[in-house]
Amino acid sequence: MSKIIEGLKYSESHEWVKVEGNVAVIGVTDFAQKEMGDITYVDVPDVDDSFEAGEDFGALESVKASSDLYCPVSGKVVEVNEELEDAPEKVNEDAFAAWIIKVEMSDASELDALMDAAAYKAMIGE
Amino acid sequence: MKYYDKLIFECSKPGRVGYTLPANAFPKAEGLPQGLCRRQAPALPEVSEPEVVRHYTLLSQMNFGVDSGFYPLGSCTMKYNPKINEEVAAMPAFAGLHPLQSAPGAEKVLEEMDKALAEITGLSRFTFAPCAGAHGELTGLMLMRQYHLNRGDNARTKVIVPDSAHGTNPASAAVAGLEVVEVKSLSNGRVDVEALKGLLDEHVAGMMMTNPNTLGLFETQIEEIAALVHGVGGLMYYDGANMNPLMGLVRPGDMGFDIMHLNLHKTFSTPHGGGGPGSGPVGVAAPLVPCLDQIRVSAWHGNFGVILRAYAYILMLGREHLAKVGEYAVLSANYIKECLKDVYKLPIEGVCKHEFVFDGLVNDGAHDEVPGATTLDVAKRLLDFGFHAPTIYFPLLFHQALMIEPTETESKETIDAFIAVMRRIAEEAAEDPTLLQEAPHTTPVSRPDETTAARSPILTFQDA
Amino acid sequence: MSQFAYFPHTEEDVRAMLERIGVKDTDALYADVPEQFFRKHTCALGEALSEQEVREWFERLASMNPKLTVFAGAGAYDHYTPSVIPYITSRSEFLTAYTPYQCEISQGTLRYIFEYQSMICALTGLDVSNASLYDGATAAAEAMKMCVASVRKRSRVLLSEGLLPQVLDVVETYARFHGVEIGRVPVMDGRTCPGCLRAALASGDVAGVILPQINRYGLVEDHEGYAEMIHGAGALMVQYCDPSALAVLRTPAEWGADIAVGDGQSLGIPLCYGGPYLGFMAVKKEYMRKMPGRIVGQTLDKQGRRAYVLTLQAREQHIKREKATSNICSNESLMALWVTVYLSLMGPEGLKEVNRLSYDGAHYLKEQLLLSGKFEDPFPGKAFLKEFVLKPKEAPARLQERLQKAGFFAALCTEEGYVSFCVTEKRSREEVDALVQCVKEG
Structure with a gap:
């Protein structure tokens, strides 16, 4: 059983979004980290890079796989979690604590297109 | 194999040398300006000649080649590498040739190889510049685009690739500036022709195919596929990685292919060298010949030393034996498949060509909460018995893919011994999967920690 | 079936394997190949040669390549290979x-x-x-x-x-x-x-x-x-x-x-x-x-x-x-x-010495060529290591051809009308002097 947190928004590509005012804190779900296995590297963008909703902004890497990360909302990166550079295993340890980027949203209404916890739970079929 | 621990740097001692050079008979010239010189000598090892020879000999003893034993690595065509090939490649009158020198003997080799490969494949002309299979693919796709551009047809940006294709196909297409469109396979492992029809339009530059495909299955509808792709103005690209079963029997040019590459290090017996040098000559049909002069993909004439070896191989076999290569390879593959399919899952029945794919064990020993043995475990256990492992987890269509290619140069005795070991491993898995999960037991190292290697990379020697 | 050195299959092996598979001959294993593509082309390649014949053929091809002393670089260098x-x-x-x-x-x-x-x-x-x-x-x-x-x-x-x-x-x-x-x-x-x-x-x-x-x-x-x-x-x-x-x-x-x-x-x-x-x-x-x-x-x-x-x-x-x-x-x-293996043998000293020999040889050659009066130096005083260009007074292609006839691969013509020379540690003083002599005689 994967952990799912109530009150967050979820994308079909297994990112979670926590809304803090105008900023979306983005990470990957517990389900996604389990699917990847031991994560060896988190490829993150630079601060000030801009992304459209659905655009890939980085990737998770394991020994034998690479999985793109997709930005659930449009906006500009205001912070990246630099801790992950030397400790990618933090995503395995607690995927909801190991946020990846913070994005200043350009269109908060895009959040409405994302799933809530119940819908995401149904999607992953657990 | 015995474990030997040292790196050459750890054999080093200041003051030792491993070279001899002539005395300097020239007047000493004024040196380079200081600003252009490095500050410190490079940290290269200082070792005597006998130590160098012993070190690398010991390293070689931790390695396994085709000469060491059976190497059923699917899609890699690990056949015997004839020794006369090495002799001709080392001839000083070839090895000492500068690439810009006029050299009628070397030029004749390239001409004769061009003719021979055209004859074998049914295409018109070959370029020998590509240095590997992936390099050939890239070159072929550049030629595909160049052909369309020469005709003012600038809108062709898509290339269709089957979902069973090797990862290099989409990667090469992307590097050549083409957008990859995947076409699905049917449950019988062949391209879904109906799905293909839906993808065809005036934006298609061409389609890349391997035939037999990566499952070792012949694409029976190839004629229709080629006609459909040609019908919308696209070109057919043949990935020659799997040419071995067809040599002398079936020609890609006759099947409707316009461009192809060959892997001389697979089909034409040149040694793989631990991952190169290879050679990936690209052949084209007559309308594309003018495109060959419009691109330059390597510095000189490609890997000439590899081409020499392949030419020797073709001469040794002659037309009669070239046509036997595929027959024996296909015979051996089908024989192994039939002898093992009761204990390893065969996802697609029927005759295969030079290789086939199992989808893991029938009985992997799993029960209750205890997981069973995987394809990785089977592969690792094989190493204990002196066999190289098959290709594993490729193609991606099956989760436990185990891809076996025996080639024509293995005897029935070797193949029977392999079958017996594979059956024994299947029994071990059913009884005690941990024996497999902890394998290999007899090799110099066992299951290195790849996660730590990737998380905290150590990529050069660190002097302690 | 005829036997060949690289194929271990005997007739008996083939028969036993076919039997186990359950087909009558190897062609049956190609039954899925459309008939119009299978064994339809008569191969025009030659018959198999013996190993001795192959060796002799390559020796003949090799003898067609002129043996030249290399004074050329342009991205490919004639350095020594330890045995x-x-x-x-x-x-x-x-x-x-x-x-x-x-x-x-x-x-x-x-x-x-x-x-x-x-x-x-x-x-x-x-x-x-x-x-x-x-x-x-x-x-x-x-x-x-x-x-x-x-x-x-x-x-x-x-x-x-x-x-x-x-x-x-x-x-x-x-x-x-x-x-x-x-x-x-x-x-x-x-x-x-x-x-x-x-x-x-x-x-x-x-x-x-x-x-x-x-x-x-x-x-x-x-x-x-x-x-x-x-x-x-x-x-x-x-x-x-x-x-x-x-x-x-x-x-x-x-x-x-x-x-x-x-x-x-x-x-x-x-x-x-x-x-x-x-x-x-x-x-x-x-x-x-x-x-x-x-x-x-x-x-x-x-x-x-x-x-x-x-x-x-x-x-x-x-x-x-x-x-x-x-x-x-x-x-x-x-x-x-x-x-x-090369770098292990040469070590820091050996590689430095290779450069020293090449450098001294190249500088000596350049000096001698300029002294011959047959060249101009397009880059006077500029630092170089083992390779340099000069502007010849005679036609560059003619010079290259003349040297080739004398057994040297030297004076490669460049796009700018220069000729290039390269000296590695393999070139002896005698070879360099012979090259200079040959240049002078033209």
């Missing part, structure tokens, strides 16, 4: 192995690649090397793609016109198909023109600049201040180097380069009519995950033994597919072994 190298590289455990997919029985290959990577880093001063690429020209093309992949939303790369012609051609071919715009920076006064470079960088859309450490005229370029200029414009600096010369020249790291590439041929690999050679690439650590090709890393196995594995594979084509920076699969592994 240990072919001896070691022909060991079949190395020669006949595949890419080291099964690390437990490939520690030999993995270990020498790790040593190779360490040596390339020692020569370039950079942090990370891959396991090798095809050749110098394709390594430069890979560096071009890396620049574009590393700098977001920029797709222009500048090439110095001082790069070797074959390097420019290959990089430009790759760029044309990959959608990378190429700008050229001319050479003025013997080096890549800094003013022109500054002007070209001003457009603000440049992802990288590729500069020759030794340019096509053989001149060692002074790149003081270039790194600051290039990095200031947000681009990456790539240096194309001769790795043999790196034993004495200021390193790419000391120049401030982010990426170094070049051809490893000068490290003891025979000329062999252009290949197999090896392309090398080394980068600063921050770019290692964008680097193409195999990389070997050190780790421990489950019993704590030091072990080597292919690592950082998530960059590669078999995982990233169309999103990979490069489509390259294998490297030029055996040539990496070649170079590794």
